[in-house]
Amino acid sequence: MKPIKVGLLGLGTVGTGVVRIVEGHQEDLLNQVGAPIEIEKVLVQNKNKQRSINIAPGKLTDDPWEIIRDPEIDIIIEVMGGIEQTKEYILEALSLGKHVVTANKDLMALYGPEILARAQEKQCDVMYEASVAGGIPIIRTLLDGLSSDRITKVMGIVNGTTNYILTKMSQEGAAYADVLKEAQELGYAEADPTSDVEGLDAARKMTILATLGFRSNVSLDDVDVQGISSVSREDIAYAKRLGYEMKLLGIAERQDEYISVSVQPTMVRHTHPIASVNGVFNAVYVHGEAVGETMFYGAGAGELPTATSVVADLLAISKNLKLGVNGKNQLPTYREKKLKTDEQIASKYFLLLHVDDKAGVLARIxxxxxxxxxxLESVVQQPNPTLPEAEIVIITHDASKAAMQKVLKAFQSMEVVKSVKSVYRVEG
Known part of the structure; x- marks a missing residue:
């Protein structure tokens, strides 16, 4: 029985998990595929490094081209990260007729259409379940499970680092800077946390989810991005007092063929399921015209959860190989992209204003x-013992983004408005 041979690019956290699962689940893989799956070669930076798993030294290489151009290798698994050079490796692998599994959200967000087009040209499979939300099978759900429906909204917590920070701020009343430092010490946040805390990581994932959910070629430039670095303890305290939790949400919406995609700190009503997703966990809420509301929850990162998604893709490609049906999937985008204007983007808003503490101010606001x-849904004015000004807390009904921008501009010219302290979207 001829084995299916795999080349693994990268032996970090996820790559190690892939090896563990493939070697530990051989009986299951054999029975599901009908052939053994063997990891033939593994790309590493240092062949002499001590590792937590045993791999025959002859399978290790520091030359990626040795794997990509090996005629015996059927499937390339890419878990090394990087963008431009990695794209070159994957396009070359596809040109040589090899199938690809990748966990690389940055690559797929920026170059997904080009890579999928090359795969279709060469009748190869490209699968990338692990690029979004770790072990949660959300990509397969959008491509297959909900393929008969028309998706109108995809909303999710897709970055565990920011969810951990906001959870600790909410539960302990801690300051942003203190929790960020703790997250870095625990390994949840990078030494340079910019990609996470400023929303870029989540934006790349939402680019992928919006593309699949709406069948339109959404690019990273289409995503309106705001991170959490300006979220204060005061903001979260007000949110809790009003019955909300603060979450960094990716939100993709479609209405009448027009779409919008954003990543932003959002006040979520405490009764909404996403409000109870805490720590480093991820969750993706999907609304379809037929199915209604669905939500997918689980580990968004980590060695084995992410590796589980990678191996699931490996299994799917291997089954296609045995059946001789690789490369039969159509490109996931076939609808023209029509972006909403600011007049068409609507939501509820929370505002916290610092204003002169005198009669008539509320009327002007x-x-x-x-x-x-x-x-307006609610307006509360109260003195702040630590400030000479009063605070006004406002939650609006649904309003267009354009209208809110005009309101905020009007506040800039009002002497009685000392500062617009916070503006957040409200969901649920």
Missing amino acids: TQAFAEFEVS
């Missing part, structure tokens, strides 16, 4: 909202 046809 509410008049500005009325002028731009933004209706």
Whole structure:
């Protein structure tokens, strides 16, 4: 029985997990595929490094081309990261007729259409379940499980680092800087946490999910991105007092063929399932016209959860190999991309204003909202013992992004408004 041979690019956390699962689940893989799956060669930076798993020294190489151009290797698994050079490796592998599994969200967000087009040209499979939300099978769900439905909204916590930080700030009343330092010490955040805390990591994942959910070629430039570095303890305390939790949400919406995609700190009503997703866990909420509301929850990172998704893709490609049906998947994008304008993007908003503590201020504030046809759900004015100004907390009804921008601009010219302390989207 001829084995299916695999080349593994990268033996870090996820690569190690892939080896553990493939070697430890051989009986299951054999019975599901009908052939053994063997990891033939592994790309590493240092062949002499001590590792937590045993791999025959002859299988290790520090030359990626040795793996990519090996005629015996059927499938390339890429878990090494990187973008430009990695793209070159994958395109070459596809040109040589090899199938590809990747966990690389950055690569797929930026070059997914080009890679998938090359795969279709060469009748090869490319699968990338692990690129979003670790062990949660959300990509397969959008491509297959919900393929008969029309998705109208994908909303998710897709970055565990920021969810950990906001959870600790909420539960312990801690300051952002203190929790970030703790997250770095625990290994949840990188030494340079910019990609996580400023929302870029989540934006890349939402690019992939929006592309698949709406069948349109969404690019990273289409995502409106705001991170959590400006979220304060005061913001979270107000959110909790009003019955909300603060989460960094990726939100992709479609209405009448027009779409919008954003990543931003969002106040989520405590009764919404996503509000209870804490720590480093991820969750993706999907709304379809037919299925209604669904939510997928689980580990968004880690050696074995992410490796589980990688090996699931490996299994799917191996089954296609045995059946001789590789490369039959159509490109996932076939609808023209139509982006919403600021007038079409609507949501509820939370605002915290510092204003002069004197009569008539509230009337002027509410008049500005009325002028731009933004209706208000609740308004609370109260003194702040630590400030000479009063605080006004406002939650609006659904309002367009354009109208809110006009309201905020109007506040800039009001002497009684000392500062617009916070503005957040409200969900649920």
